[in-house]
Amino acid sequence: MMVSITGDAGEPAAAPRGGRARTGSWPAAVPLLAFTALAFGIPAVALVLGAFTVRDPQTGVSGFGTSNLVESLRGNYLSTLVSSVQLSAVVALLGAVLGAFLAQAVVTSRFRTLRESVLTASGVLANFGGVPLAFTWVATLGNSGVLTQALGLGEYGWSLYTFWGLVIVYMYFSIPLMVLVMVPAMDGLRPQWREAAGNSGATAWQYWRHVGIPVLAPALLGGTVLLFGSAFAAYATARAMVGSTVPLVTLQIADALTGDVLIGHENIALALSLDMIVVAGLVMAVYLPLQRRSSRWLR
Amino acid sequence: MAAVTPILPTGTADPAAPAPASSPVSRPRRMRLWRGVVLGAAAVYFLVPMAASFWFTVHSEQQGFSLSTYAEILTAEGFAASMLLSLALAAATIVVVLALTLPALLAVRLGAPGLRPVLEVICTIPLVVPPITFVTGISTVLRWGPDYLAATPFWATLIAIQDETFPVVLVLAYVVLALPFVYRSLDAGLRAIDVRTLVEAARNLGASWPHVMFRVVIPNLRSAIASASFLALALVLGEYTVAALLGYQTFPVWIVTISGANGRLSVAVSILSLLTTWLLLLILSGAGAKRKDSQ
Numbered sequence: 001m002m003v004s005i006t007g008d009a010g011e012p013a014a015a016p017r018g019g020r021a022r023t024g025s026w027p028a029a030v031p032l033l034a035f036t037a038l039a040f041g042i043p044a045v046a047l048v049l050g051a052f053t054v055r056d057p058q059t060g061v062s063g064f065g066t067s068n069l070v071e072s073l074r075g076n077y078l079s080t081l082v083s084s085v086q087l088s089a090v091v092a093l094l095g096a097v098l099g100a101f102l103a104q105a106v107v108t109s110r111f112r113t114l115r116e117s118v119l120t121a122s123g124v125l126a127n128f129g130g131v132p133l134a135f136t137w138v139a140t141l142g143n144s145g146v147l148t149q150a151l152g153l154g155e156y157g158w159s160l161y162t163f164w165g166l167v168i169v170y171m172y173f174s175i176p177l178m179v180l181v182m183v184p185a186m187d188g189l190r191p192q193w194r195e196a197a198g199n200s201g202a203t204a205w206q207y208w209r210h211v212g213i214p215v216l217a218p219a220l221l222g223g224t225v226l227l228f229g230s231a232f233a234a235y236a237t238a239r240a241m242v243g244s245t246v247p248l249v250t251l252q253i254a255d256a257l258t259g260d261v262l263i264g265h266e267n268i269a270l271a272l273s274l275d276m277i278v279v280a281g282l283v284m285a286v287y288l289p290l291q292r293r294s295s296r297w298l299r
Numbered sequence: 300m301a302a303v304t305p306i307l308p309t310g311t312a313d314p315a316a317p318a319p320a321s322s323p324v325s326r327p328r329r330m331r332l333w334r335g336v337v338l339g340a341a342a343v344y345f346l347v348p349m350a351a352s353f354w355f356t357v358h359s360e361q362q363g364f365s366l367s368t369y370a371e372i373l374t375a376e377g378f379a380a381s382m383l384l385s386l387a388l389a390a391a392t393i394v395v396v397l398a399l400t401l402p403a404l405l406a407v408r409l410g411a412p413g414l415r416p417v418l419e420v421i422c423t424i425p426l427v428v429p430p431i432t433f434v435t436g437i438s439t440v441l442r443w444g445p446d447y448l449a450a451t452p453f454w455a456t457l458i459a460i461q462d463e464t465f466p467v468v469l470v471l472a473y474v475v476l477a478l479p480f481v482y483r484s485l486d487a488g489l490r491a492i493d494v495r496t497l498v499e500a501a502r503n504l505g506a507s508w509p510h511v512m513f514r515v516v517i518p519n520l521r522s523a524i525a526s527a528s529f530l531a532l533a534l535v536l537g538e539y540t541v542a543a544l545l546g547y548q549t550f551p552v553w554i555v556t557i558s559g560a561n562g563r564l565s566v567a568v569s570i571l572s573l574l575t576t577w578l579l580l581l582i583l584s585g586a587g588a589k590r591k592d593s594q
Contacts, residue, residue, distance in 0.1 A: 025405070025406040025409045025410035025411050026406055026410070026411040026414060027406075028402035028403060028405060028406035029402065029403035029406045029407070029411065029414050029417075029418070031398075031399050031402065031403070032399040032400060032402075032403040032418070032421070033403075033417070033421070035395075035399050035474070036421050036475070036478075038471075039471040039472070039474065039475050040424070040425070040433075040475050042436075042440055043433060043436025043437045043439065043440050044428075044436055046436050046439040046440045046443065047432065047435055047436035047439060050439045101337050102337055102338075102341050104337075105333075105334040105337040105338050105341075106338075108330070108334065109334065109338075114338075120580070120581065121345070123580055124573075124576060124577050124580050125345065127533060127537075127576065127580075128573060128576065129537070130537045130538075130539050130551060131537070131539050131551045131554050131555055131569065132537070132551075132554070132568075132569035132570075132572045132573055133569075135352070135554070135558065135562075135565050135566045135569040136348050136349065136352045136566070136569055136570070136573070137348055137352075138562075138566070139348075139351060139352035139355035139356070139562075139566040140347065140348040140351035140352055140355070141348075144562075145351065145355065146351040146352070146354050146355050147347070147351055171344070172344075172345070172348070175341070175344075229426075229427070232429065233429030233430065233431070235429075235430070235431045235539070235540045236539035236540055236543075236551065239539075239543075239555070240539075240554075240555050240558070250429070250431045253431050253432070253435060254431065254543075254544055257434075257435055257438060257544055258544070269435050270435055270436075270439060273429075273431070273432035273435040273436070274432075276429055276431070276432050277427075277428055277429070277432050280427050280428065280429055281427055284423075284426075284427040288423075
């Protein structure tokens with residue numbers, strides 16, 4: 001087929017069809033690439049360089065070294081990192097299990113309205129992190145919260161500003177996130193498979209053990225990993241809610257960044273950030289292939 | 300035993316559940332009970348905090364029931380300024396992120412499919428990198444400015460983007476954070492239309508590139524652009540980490556600032572901001588559903 005574009009053959013974006021398959025329109029992507037290199041690349045490079053830059057407190061001379069990173073994996077700093085990983089792991093596992101049950105309840109329900117409204121609500125709540133989430137929970141179960149007062153929870157030693165308090169609050173966006181991941185996957189479970197298993201004499205447990213769970217496994221794992229990542233990165237909720245009573249790596253980075261460190265240790269925030277990126281990167285390295293795998297079943 | 304469903308539903312097995320069209324198998328009673336428990340527990344967990352925090356804002360021992368907290372919001376010190384700043388940042392972010400992403404995505408569809416993996420990586424990285432580490436990097440760059448750039452023209456730029464009244468540095472950060480969401484909505488929108496045919500037809504008829512963009516492509520992508528903008532708006536209005544650590548008084552930062560002095564007010568603002576997000580997303584999903592119907 002001949003397509004002649006008259007007039008502006010010299011314009012690179014409108015090269016004739018033959019050559020356009022590979023070249024031609026790429027200049028339109030240049031602004032985005034340049035912007036990312038500037039707004040994301042420079043801070044990333046600065047972060048990595050800074051994490052490896054060590055300033056000698058006596059002489060004030062800077063040089064390259066790993067002592068920031070070593071220090072960030074030691075003592076108090078290490079314990080905040082471990083505590084963050086623990087919190088995220090608990091949130092991810094609990095959120096994945098509860099979210100999967102909720103998704104299952106929604107998918108098998110016959111009420112279309114229920115399904116639609118749960119999905120819409122999940123879409124909203126999965127994005128409901130940050131400051132407002134913290135204050136909603138403080139008003140509910142904080143020290144002078146409505147439920148705390150009404151049920152007299154304070155007498156039983158209840159406090160929202162603890163590890164498990166944070167778990168309860170993080171569930172509020174984790175479960176909806178899991179529902180959003182699981183519902184499409186569960187829709188992919190054909191009723192025929194269940195019937196076939198039933199006709200062959202399988203019990204419900206056998207059906208789930210040999211058909212349901214294996215098909216859902218990539219989505220389940222991927223969702224768990226996603227929850228881990230979002231809980232691991234969360235800062236605003238924890239800051240607005242617990243201040244610093246629960247040691248978390250995000251809170252520690254913020255403190256180090258705003259000057260709450262010893263002289264000569266300014267770059268510890270950068271080293272901690274690098275630790276976080278490594279953890280988050282490992283987690284995502286698990287997630288992306290899983291997502292690709294699970295999409296195979298969802299056609 | 301009870302879990303195995305009868306092969307031939309007789310219709311009399313479970314009179315309460317007439318065999319639905321979607322699944323020919325009538326579900327056993329135990330399953331429905333379990334579903335009820337799960338949905339009930341979820342409803343309690345998700346609704347109680349909202350109800351309780353609303354009660355928290357309208358009820359006090361001394362005054363009883365009153366909506367005065369909500370009336371206070373508008374006149375509260377710093378509310379208008381922080382809200383305006385957040386809205387201005389959101390507007391700038393939306394314009395910039397659309398202006399960057401849309402041409403790049405079109406380029407991928409029209410003639411440079413090789414760029415797709417690159418774009419996907421760029422638009423996934425902000426999801427992997429926690430915002431707090433991103434802001435650590437940004438503040439490092441800003442801190443190093445005086446050491447390395449003091450004698451160069453970049454120095455003035457670095458000062459200018461940190462202007463208190465309109466911190467461009469926040470726009471830069473928010474565009475990066477919004478990229479994944481905008482990329483996905485626009486990509487979904489482009490998948491629904493045959494953009495190549497549209498563009499070729501318009502070009503063959505002699506339309507200029509700006510004409511193609513503004514009169515052909517953008518009108519066809521209206522709902523995808525709207526959803527991308529909504530997502531970016533919700534992101535900017537709720538973003539706390541970057542603004543707080545760089546020291547700017549945006550709306551979420553303001554909520555935390557007033558929480559110390561007026562807890563009730565901060566909870567009221569939180570509820571309102573949840574309702575706003577809810578409304579935005581409902582409009583969004585409503586628009587999406589309408590689009591599906593018309594196809």
